[in-house]
Amino acid sequence: xxxxxxxxxxxxxxxxxxxxxxxxxxxxxxxxxxxxxxxxxxxxxxxxxxxxxxxxxxxxxxxxxxxxxxxxxxxxxxxxxxxxxxxxxxxxxxxxxxxxxxxxxxxxxxxxxxxxxxxxxxxxxxxxxxxxxxxxxxxxxxxxxxxxxxxxxxxxxxxxxxxxxxxxxxxxxxxxxxxxxxxxxxxxxxxxxxxxxxxxxxxxxxxxxxxxxxxxxxxxxxxxxxxxxxxxxxxxxxxxxxxxxxxxxxxxxxxxxxx
Numbered sequence: 001x002x003x004x005x006x007x008x009x010x011x012x013x014x015x016x017x018x019x020x021x022x023x024x025x026x027x028x029x030x031x032x033x034x035x036x037x038x039x040x041x042x043x044x045x046x047x048x049x050x051x052x053x054x055x056x057x058x059x060x061x062x063x064x065x066x067x068x069x070x071x072x073x074x075x076x077x078x079x080x081x082x083x084x085x086x087x088x089x090x091x092x093x094x095x096x097x098x099x100x101x102x103x104x105x106x107x108x109x110x111x112x113x114x115x116x117x118x119x120x121x122x123x124x125x126x127x128x129x130x131x132x133x134x135x136x137x138x139x140x141x142x143x144x145x146x147x148x149x150x151x152x153x154x155x156x157x158x159x160x161x162x163x164x165x166x167x168x169x170x171x172x173x174x175x176x177x178x179x180x181x182x183x184x185x186x187x188x189x190x191x192x193x194x195x196x197x198x199x200x201x202x203x204x205x206x207x208x209x210x211x212x213x214x215x216x217x218x219x220x221x222x223x224x225x226x227x228x229x230x231x232x233x234x235x236x237x238x239x240x241x242x243x244x245x246x247x248x249x250x251x252x253x254x255x256x257x258x259x
């Protein structure tokens with residue numbers, strides 16, 4: 001039985017994590033639900049017998065926490081977890097340098113899985129796009145298109161960036177040198193080796209991602225479409241099962257699936 005803490009338990013992803021964990025009482029027990037101090041969820045029961053608190057020291061009563069919050073909250077949670085050695089599964093996107101540094105520090109004390117997307121399908125997609133970029137060679141132009149709901153704040157999505165980074169690895173290049181994240185006006189011909197990333201926002205789309213390989217007289221598209229946020233929660237819980245008891249260190253979803 002894994003004791004699970006859920007930061008942001010009242011949020012969109014947090015509710016899915018709680019629901020998926022409650023559906024597996026043989027594997028998980030919710031030990032704590034943690035919210036921001038100004039959250040209306042503080043003091044409310046988010047699971048049977050579990051009342052949300054703003055006290056991050058509640059992480060000490062858990063084996064692992066699953067974090068889909070904000071970069072600021074992710075930093076604070078990692079700092080609190082480092083004090084008690086609680087393992088972490090982190091799906092927060094748009095992480096800044098401070099949040100990444102806090103996760104690095106936690107990984108020196110406990111095992112940490114960080115992923116831009118916890119879908120098992122997306123994890124496999126990352127491996128496939130890297131392989132395809134390597135195999136198809138420079139005659140194929142590489143593009144990424146992502147679509148998310150109107151409420152998503154960061155752009156491009158963390159998953160789109162992960163796909164672009166996988167493409168760059170396949171080509172043996174640095175994404176920072178070849179990435180193109182906006183096009184407008186008379187931009188001239190497409191530079192050789194460029195990796196483009198386009199963002200679309202609207203509706204209630206949980207997440208669509210397409211990697212395009214545009215070659216002479218042929219085109220390959222690798223597409224993943226999420227039908228519900230529940231798939232991310234299920235993947236995160238799979239990562240939580242895997243990470244508990246591992247040596248301290250920073251892991252990815254590819255480690256979890258053995259890819």
